[in-house]
Amino acid sequence: MRSEASIASDLSVLAVGVIFVAGLVALGFRLAQVQLVDAAKHSYDGARQAIRAVQTAGPRGRILARDGTVLADNRASVSIAVNPEGFQRRSWNDTVLAISNAVDAVAATIDIPSSLTTNAIARHVRQQLARPLIVWRDVGDEPIARFAERAAEFPGFTCIETEERVYPEGRLAAHVIGFVGRRETESAGSEKFNFRDKEMCGREGLEAFYDSYLRGSSGELQVTVDARGFAVEKTVLVEARRGPDLRLSLDVAMQRAVERQLRGERGACAVIDPRNGAVLALASAPAYDLNLLVPQLTPEINDRLFRNPRNDYRNRACFETYAPGSTFKPVTALAGLAAGVPPEVSYECTGVFELGGMKLHCARRWGHGPIDMKHAIKESCNTYFSNLGCDIGTNALFSAARAMGLGAKTGIDFPQDSAGVVPSEEYKRSHYDLPWYASDLAHASIGQGQLLVTPLQMARLAGAIGTGFLTRPRLRADSPVERTPLPFSAKNLAVIREGMRMVVDGGTGRLAGDGVAVAVAGKTGTAEVGLGATRRKNTWFIAYAPAEKPTVAIAMVIENGESGGTTTAPKVNAVLKAIFGERETGNGNR
């Protein structure tokens, strides 16, 4: 028998049941909100905290000479790295300590000390926990073998295959090719990536100038990290692609010939094709083996190569500037012709040019007597050109110099491209705090004084005289050709060309043409620098050949030589012989 009361109680039981079901349904609705409506947002939050994007570097492109000779290449290199996730401890300090101890143990096994400090490990753990820490870069086969033998004893350590730069030709064109370093920071500056591989990046020379070209396209690695930041899983999303090869206009045979002549000297040489500006050879001496700078420039190498008075590192071909000396005289002659001075006009050479209290001696102490322009070029008469320069004035002289590309960058595709100096009144006042004297003009007329040029500029200048137009020097083979016609008449240029032919044909540069299969036109130069005990001569020779239709223009400077005609002309001669071959009948260039 059920009472009224117990029925009421039963109904309340059913009410409780309804509440239960309602509660469970409410949870279901809220779960639908979280797991269906907001799922994308929560997934994004989850991915953002657990996924690190790494920008990986592809292999660097090669650098090839014009004939395909490989000048810069990559080689497989093995590095030993430690994965921090193998050393998880309760505290970060213990993790760092564990890694440090393990590194010491491996160091003892492979017998190479580690240069990593505890601080460096701690920094890595703090900032790049998800990435392997490279302890020994570019390890040799023998230590790798020792490591591999006992690798099981060192969990957490792995061999990583990377690529390092290799320069098969060693010293050849060292200053031109340049070298690479490793990017300093691993943290990427972009939104997309958390880390970036410590990839190679060009530090000097063409490696620096064409860095982004050689580097190729980067890849994408996705690292999943746990709550503490240790890497758990790695997925390659985008494979990094190798950078394209860089083909140069450089001719290996010519480069070798040039460097042979520079061996043991301090100096430089530039060889270009005056028709299109292609740089055929560009050398600076002394040079160094580029492979010494792999995997990176160490302080010891830096001291040995670069921090000495010889300064192997200095690029004398297009960074260092020199007084051009008498190689400038063709420019003075062109300026004279342009100013209306006829080439037949003679000046009287007594062996000394006097202006106020200043005396300027000619190479021939007893003088050339009355001498015209072509012969003044042939004999390199100081008196003639000093007189000519003083007659036409500063503006006429220096505008001709600028028209020949001096005092401005050449525009070569290379990081070092010195403009040199074509002086002026303002230049002298601001740099030397002295007024412009008439004697400055006399000095400038013979390529002395404040005038400064690079060998590359002079090679281009020589070529321009031969062809009638100025070209932009270019190292990359498919870099566009740029030519500017000279503002001088063909008739005037012909005078200079003949003078320069005569230099080689029995003039001051006669040694340059000996035995070369083609006719050579050139100009010697002996620039005096310093005073008293430090006084020395930088000896020049500039030339183009064949004289009638030049395909090669060359400029060479040798520091501390005797004279342009005796020191540098024979070296240029050897280079030209290597380029054009030797004349079969040894009857000279007459």
Next chain:
Amino acid sequence: MIDKLKRFNWLMFVAMLALVALGTAAIYSAGNARTEELFHSMWKANLSTAVFGLAIYFVLAFFDYRRYLNLLAAPSYLFSLVLLVAVLIVGTSTYGGRRWLWFFQPSEVAKLCVIAALAWIYGSADERPWLRKFYGFLVALAVIGVPALLILLEPDLGTMLALLPATLVMLFVARVWRRGILTAACIAAIVVSAVLAAVYEAERPGVTEARKATILKFVPLRPHQVKRVKIFLFPDEDPHAAGYTLRQAMISIGSGGFSGKGFRKGETNHLKYLPQSISMNDFIFCVYAEEAGFVGSVVLLALFGTLLVPCVWTAYVAADGRGRLVSIGVSTLVFAHVFINIAMSIGLVPITGLPLPFISAGRTFLVTVMAGLGIVQSVSIHRRENDR
């Protein structure tokens, strides 16, 4: 015996077994994500505990509850009080609470004992009308109050939050001083709202420290509880410190999406973003929901429904008041755990430490719940003869 087997409620039994299976899988996943080897085999421990729980279930199910409630309700209640005192004296401390006695948690056992005792007392209210008056309510207050005080001393707020609704519903169903209970429930609702409003006002951005201190002086919560309420009210304010757990809970459940990431593939759990100390216990729903997705969540809720609805039906068709009360008490206890646990995981209520029945890796609690459901099964088997 054959007769009893015929009257056995298979629905709630199968739902319970299915829940044990899901729980074991979730514990497997959560345990294997942990660094400590010890937890990798936790799922085996859970299974063996479930077998032990099943034995107790069958014993309690096939014996007549009327007999053993009469015989054991009072002694087991008193014994649980002894255990609760003992745990305060010689218990093991973990996470700032003194909850463990040797290998089990007395507060879990006490929940069932309190329910049994209340059912035993008020099941005979029809014969003793005074129990339904105010004095009867005072008796209930004493029966609930003493263990409640001891549990709060541990302290174990979560257990209290599940036990209180269960006892209140039992008293309501037993029609004990209903006017008072409804009033008390209203007052409780007002107090909870007031506390929430006060914390909101105090922690709102731009409130001065002095004003905050003044308001919090009137809030009857400890600093860490105030913090939890604050996280509940402002979940996005500080994702790395205080709000971290809730944020990770939401990420794991939400990123599970419709169909989940697959067994043992939940990243939030396996990459240890979900705090390891709670992933197997109070926050195991996150582990489950991430791997099983919305489909899994609905299946889980449906299983709890399949378990609870027959339990409530059992209370409805119980042969006597004691059976009705013990059934409704056990079901409310289970429901309170399920609701509060899942609700806190998805930011519906502030975070409180309380396990999800069958899914969390609490061995004492598992045995307790299975024992409770065993009693309900017994009520079902020994229900009124004239029904069906």
